[in-house]
Amino acid sequence: xxxxxxxxSFIRKYxxxxxxxxxGIQFLFVSLFFLLVGxxxxxxxxxxxxxxxxxxxxxxxxxxxxAPGGVILPEYYIQLVTMHxxxxxxxxxxxxxxxxxxxxxxxxxIGAHDMAFPTLNMASFWTALxxxxxxxxxxxxxxxxxxxxxxxxxxxxxxxxxxxxxxGQMLWCISLVCLGLSSILGxxxxxxxxxxxxxxxxxxxxxxxxxxxxFITAILGLLALPVLSGAAxxxxxxxxxxxxxxxxxxxxxxxxxxxxxxxFGHPEVYILILPAMGMVSDIVANGSRKPIFGYHSMVxxxxxxAFLGWIVWGHHMFVSGMNPTLGSTFMVTTMIIAxxxxxxxxxxxxxxxxxxxxxxxxxxxxxxxxxxxxxGGLSGVFMAATPVDIHIHDxxxxxxxIHYVLFGGSLFALFGAITFWYPKMFGRLMNxxxxxxHFWLTMIFFNLTFFPMHILGMGGEMRRLYDPTQYDFLxxxxxxxxxISYSAFxxxxxxxxxxxxxxxxxxxxxxxGNNPWxxxxxxxxxxxxxxxxxxxxxxxxxxxxxxxxxxxxxxDYLPQYRKLxxxxxxxxxxxxxx
Amino acid sequence: xxxxxxxxxxTFAGFIDTLFTVIxxxxxxAFFVVELGLLWFTFRYRARPGRRxxxxxxxxxxxxxxxxIPAITVVALGIVSNHYWKIIKGRNSVPADAYQIGxxxxxxxxxxxxxxxxxxxxxxxxxxxxxxxxxxxxxxxxVHLSSEDAxxxxxxxxxxxxxxxxPGMAINAWxxxxxxxxxxxxxxxxxxxxxxxxxxxxxxxTWDDFQAWMKTAAQGATS
Numbered sequence: 168x169x170x171x172x173x174x175x176s177f178i179r180k181y182x183x184x185x186x187x188x189x190x191g192i193q194f195l196f197v198s199l200f201f202l203l204v205g206x207x208x209x210x211x212x213x214x215x216x217x218x219x220x221x222x223x224x225x226x227x228x229x230x231x232x233x234a235p236g237g238v239i240l241p242e243y244y245i246q247l248v249t250m251h252x253x254x255x256x257x258x259x260x261x262x263x264x265x266x267x268x269x270x271x272x273x274x275x276x277i278g279a280h281d282m283a284f285p286t287l288n289m290a291s292f293w294t295a296l297x298x299x300x301x302x303x304x305x306x307x308x309x310x311x312x313x314x315x316x317x318x319x320x321x322x323x324x325x326x327x328x329x330x331x332x333x334x335g336q337m338l339w340c341i342s343l344v345c346l347g348l349s350s351i352l353g354x355x356x357x358x359x360x361x362x363x364x365x366x367x368x369x370x371x372x373x374x375x376x377x378x379x380x381x382f383i384t385a386i387l388g389l390l391a392l393p394v395l396s397g398a399a400x401x402x403x404x405x406x407x408x409x410x411x412x413x414x415x416x417x418x419x420x421x422x423x424x425x426x427x428x429x430x431f432g433h434p435e436v437y438i439l440i441l442p443a444m445g446m447v448s449d450i451v452a453n454g455s456r457k458p459i460f461g462y463h464s465m466v467x468x469x470x471x472x473a474f475l476g477w478i479v480w481g482h483h484m485f486v487s488g489m490n491p492t493l494g495s496t497f498m499v500t501t502m503i504i505a506x507x508x509x510x511x512x513x514x515x516x517x518x519x520x521x522x523x524x525x526x527x528x529x530x531x532x533x534x535x536x537x538x539x540x541x542x543g544g545l546s547g548v549f550m551a552a553t554p555v556d557i558h559i560h561d562x563x564x565x566x567x568x569i570h571y572v573l574f575g576g577s578l579f580a581l582f583g584a585i586t587f588w589y590p591k592m593f594g595r596l597m598n599x600x601x602x603x604x605h606f607w608l609t610m611i612f613f614n615l616t617f618f619p620m621h622i623l624g625m626g627g628e629m630r631r632l633y634d635p636t637q638y639d640f641l642x643x644x645x646x647x648x649x650x651i652s653y654s655a656f657x658x659x660x661x662x663x664x665x666x667x668x669x670x671x672x673x674x675x676x677x678x679x680g681n682n683p684w685x686x687x688x689x690x691x692x693x694x695x696x697x698x699x700x701x702x703x704x705x706x707x708x709x710x711x712x713x714x715x716x717x718x719x720x721x722x723d724y725l726p727q728y729r730k731l732x733x734x735x736x737x738x739x740x741x742x743x744x745x
Numbered sequence: 746x747x748x749x750x751x752x753x754x755x756t757f758a759g760f761i762d763t764l765f766t767v768i769x770x771x772x773x774x775a776f777f778v779v780e781l782g783l784l785w786f787t788f789r790y791r792a793r794p795g796r797r798x799x800x801x802x803x804x805x806x807x808x809x810x811x812x813x814i815p816a817i818t819v820v821a822l823g824i825v826s827n828h829y830w831k832i833i834k835g836r837n838s839v840p841a842d843a844y845q846i847g848x849x850x851x852x853x854x855x856x857x858x859x860x861x862x863x864x865x866x867x868x869x870x871x872x873x874x875x876x877x878x879x880x881x882x883x884x885x886x887x888v889h890l891s892s893e894d895a896x897x898x899x900x901x902x903x904x905x906x907x908x909x910x911x912p913g914m915a916i917n918a919w920x921x922x923x924x925x926x927x928x929x930x931x932x933x934x935x936x937x938x939x940x941x942x943x944x945x946x947x948x949x950x951t952w953d954d955f956q957a958w959m960k961t962a963a964q965g966a967t968s
C-alpha cells in the first residue's frame with residue numbers, strides 16, 4: 168500500500184473505510200454525539216436536583232411514563248443517572264480517548280502505513296456504533312432504560328421485579344458485550360501495530376508518551392474487557408434464563424457481581440485517564456518548547472499505574488460487606504497508586520519549569536488538565552483512607568471526585584488533543600479566539616459545578632437520590648444544589664462554543680499547513696490531511712520525540728524525522744508495511 | 746447548612762473527623778504547591794521574544810525526592826487509617842456487651858426489631874417497628890443487618906457509620922452513640938425507584954429513657 172493511487176469508491180473511502188485515520192474520525196463524530204447525549208441527560212438530572220418536582224422546561228415533549236407534564240418521575244430519574252454514567256464512560260470518554268486517538272495517532276506517530284489489521288479495525292468501529300445504538304434503544308423499549316446505575320449492582324440489576332426495568336436492563340448487558348468485542352478487536356490491533364510496525368529508528372524509548380500510554384491502555388483493554396463481557400453475559404443469563412448467579416434468594420452471591428465489575432472497572436478507570444496523560448505529555452512538551460522532564464520515569468509511571476490498577480478494585484467495596492481485612496489490603500495498594508500519579512504531575516511541572524511557554528489552546532487545556540487532575544487525585548486520598556470512606560462513600564464527594572478525574576482530567580485533555588490534532592485530521596485549524604473563550608468558560612463553570620459537591624458529600628448527601636429534600640438533614644443544602652444546577656446549565660451552554668467552533672472550522676478554519684504547532688512528531692511531516700497509506704516510503708527516525716530547544720539547531724524544535732549531518736542511519740532493519 | 750462535616754453523634758466521629766482534617770491539611774499543602782507552582786510557571790516562563798527554553802531531560806535527584814515524599818506520606822496515612830479501620834469494622838471489633846438490635850431492610854423501608862424488656866434478641870418479647878430506630882447513648886450497640894431484596898445501605902451521617910445491607914449475608918455493624926437527640930437513618934445504596942424515600946427516624950436516648958421507652962413500646966407493639 169502506498170499513498171498514491173486512491174481509486175476507492177465513496178463508500179469504501181468514508182463509510183466502510185479501513186483507513187485508520189477515517190476510522191478515528193468516524194469514532195470522533197460518533198462519540199462527540201454520545202457526549203452530547205450524556206450531557207443532555209446530566210442537564211435533566213440537574214434540573215430535578217436543583218428544582219425537585221418542578222416541571223422541566225421543554226420536558227413536556229417526554230412521554231407520561233418519564234415526565235408527565237414535564238415533572239421527572241423517580242423511575243425516569245434513575246434511568247437518567249444510569250444512562251448518563253453509562254454513556255459518558257463507555258460511549259463518550261473511552262471511545263474519544265482510545266477509539267479516536269489510538270486509531271488516529273498510533274500509525275502516524277510510529278511511521279506506519281496503517282494498522283496491522285485494517286479490516287479488524289473497521290469491524291471495531293462498527294461494533295462500537297452498534298453497541299451505542301443498542302444502549303440508546305433502551306429508552307424506547309417497554310419499561311424504558313436500565314435503572315440500576317452505571318455499575319448495575321446485582322440483584323437489583325438481575326431481577327426486573329426489583330428494578331422495574333426488563334428489556335432495558337437486558338439491552339445494557341448486550342450492548343456492553345458488543346462494546347467489549349469492539350475494544351478487544353481494537354486492542355489487539357493497537358498492540359500488534361506498536362510492536363511490529365514501528366519505522367526504522369523508532370526504538371521503544373523514542374516512542375512519544377501518547378503512544379506509550381495508548382499501548383499500555385490497549386493491554387489493559389485486552390485483559391479487562393473480557394471480564395466485563397463475562398460478567399455481563401452472566402447477568403443476562405440471570406435476567407433471561409434463571410441462572411441466579413447474583414441472586415442470593417436462589418443461592419447466588421450478590422457481591423460476586425461487584426468483584427467482577429470492579430475487577431474490570433478499576434483498570435477501566437485507568438483506560439479512561441492514561442491516554443489523556445500521554446497526550447497531555449506531548450502537548451505540554453510542545454507548549455513548553457522543552458523536552459519532557461523525566462521521560463523514562465513517565466514511562467515507568469504509566470506501566471506502574473497499569474500494573475497497580477489491577478489490585479485496587481476492592482476500594483470500591485470497603486463498606487460492601489467484604490471481609491474487612493481485605494479492606495486493609497486494598498487500602499495499601501490504593502494509597503501506593505497515588506505515587507506514580509504524583510510523579511507524573513511533578514514531571515509535567517518540571518517540563519514547564521524554565522520553558523518558553525506558548526499558550527495555544529491545546530496548551531491551555533493541557534495545563535487545565537494538570538490543575539484539575541491534581542484536585543481529583545488528591546480527593547482520592549480521602550476515599551482511600553478506609554475510616555474516612557465509611558462516611559463519604561456513595562455521597563456527592565465521590566461524584567465530585569469522579570468528575571474532577573473524568574471531566575477535569577480526561578475531558579480537558581480531550582479538548583486539548585482534539586484542538587491539537589484537528590489541523591492534521593481536517594487540514595484546518597480551529598479558531599484560536601473561540602477556543603480560548605471555551606477553555607475559560609469551561610474552567611470557571613466546571614469548578615463552580617463540581618467543587619461544591621465536595622461540601623454536599625461531607626454533609627452526607629447520597630448519590631442517585633431523586634429528591635434530597637426528603638431528608639431533614641439535607642434540606643439546608645438545597646440552595647447549594649440549586650446553585651450547582653445553574654452552574655451546570657452554564658457549563659453545558661459553554662460547550663456549544665466548542666461544538667460550533669469544531670463544525671465551523673471544518674470549512675472556514677485557517678489552512679493548517681504541515682506543522683502548525685512546530686511539533687517533533689512524525690505525523691507533522693505529512694500534508695494535512697495525510698493521504699490513504701500515509702507515507703510513500705516509511706520515514707526514518709533519528710531521535711526521541713521531545714527534542715525541543717536542542718542546542719544542535721537554531722530552531723526551537725528538532726523533529727524525529729529530521730536528519731542532521733551528525734546522525735547515522737539506524738541499524739534496525741526497516742519493518743515493512745503490508 | 747454546614748460547610749463542614751455534620752454534628753458528631755458517636756464515638757467514631759471524633760477520630761474520623763480528625764483523620765479527615767489531617768488528610769485535608771496534607772492534600773491542601775500538595776494542592777497549593779501544585780496549583781501555585783503552575784500559576785507561577787505560566788507567568789514566569791511565558792514565551793517572550795529572544796527567550797529560549799532551558800534544554801534538560803530531567804534531574805534524578807529531584808525525581809527521587811518527589812517520589813519518596815508522597816510514597817512515605819501515603820504509607821503513613823495507610824498505617825494510621827488501618828488502626829481506626831480495625832476499631833470500626835475489624836472482624837472482632839464488635840464489643841461483647843453490645844446491645845443488640847435487628848435491622849431488616851426491604852424496598853423501601855427499615856424494619857427494626859428490638860429485644861424487648863429482657864434485653865435479649867430472639868425471645869418472645871421481641872417486637873418490630875417500621876422506620877423507627879431508637880438506640881441508647883453511652884453504650885455500644887450492634888445492629889444485625891439483613892436484606893429482603895436488593896442491596897441497601899445503613900447510613901447514619903452523625904454516627905459516621907455506613908454499612909451495606911446485602912441479601913444473603915448476615916452483617917453486623919456497631920457504634921456507640923454519644924448525644925441524645927433526633928436524627929435520621931438513610932439508605933445510601935440505589936435500591937430501586939423508591940430509594941430516595943427509604944428513610945427512618947432515629948432517636949438517641951439516655952439509657953434510662955431508653956429503658957422506659959422500651960417498656961411502653963413493647964406494650965404498644967403487642968397490644
